[in-house]
Amino acid sequence: ATANLAVLLAQLPEEWDSELPLLLPAHAAGAGLEPPPVPALREQIARARRWRLRDLLAKTVRDCSLFSVTQTSARFTAVARAQAGRLAAVVASPDEAIGSGQTLKDGGTSTVARLLVDGRPLLVKRYNLKGLGHALGRALRPSRAWHSWRAAHLLQFLGIPTPAPLALIEERLGPLRRRAWLVSEYCPGANLLSHLAAEHEPPAAEACAILQLFAAMHRQRITHGDLKAMNLLWHAGQVWLIDLDDVVQHRSAAAHSRAWSRDRARLLRNWPVGSALYRWLDDHLPAA
Ligand SMILES: Nc1ncnc2c1ncn2[C@@H]1O[C@H](COP(=O)(O)OP(=O)(O)O)[C@@H](O)[C@H]1O
């Protein structure tokens, strides 16, 4: 009975775990049972969550009820099955999709475009190969698109705001990876560099969303790796993470702490030292 209860409770967001001492007696009374010991139940909930996450991440690159995955020696694609119809043309020729959209960025290592499909905006990011050295260096590793695809599913699973990942496309040459594309929902928010004024502390709603985001990341030992304010979007009362190429969920507290120091410093560097915003962030973000 405890195991079943743990599996059930593992579906709830983690913020609810602090309510266990209140929930359990109520549940036990309702079920006519003794309440299980809280620490044992917590351990079982954590185990059930880890299992669900591993299962989900494995599914994101395997043909199953949630994802449509196809693989040939020249190409690998994974698409959220519920959207596969709508995305068929984009997945079949992502470069044409980029060409038909509005280019947001055309840098060396990535090209990003926004396009409308069935009247709804999508984001397509192409991971370019810059020269032969870069191509060779990347060929045997999982592509950056692959990494971002997993990271976006991880964040979604944990309830950390990020635009929904919709499709992953990799050009392959047997075991070698070539160019890759990631298709996501388009987030219409403004980035924090343009949205926040350095001379002021953030408004209450933004302040709350910023603290909530970094508290959730901290709890999960997740770091972003490129915390430019341009990679944080303010939308629908939340701060959304984009550009997930270097997101890591750390195994050890020590590795997390080192990476968080770098993330924190990178975020602060967006604004002048000693500005009101800089000081507010430095005072309120989790300690380095
Ligand atoms: N899902 C998205 N929704 C809205 N805008 C996005 C999204 N992803 C990227 N962008 C826009 O495109 C820009 C470049 O994308 P990004 O993933 O940050 O590429 P890069 O790795 O080259 O920095 C972002 O700064 C942002 O303006």
Ligand SMILES: [Mg+2]
């Ligand atoms: Mg970026």
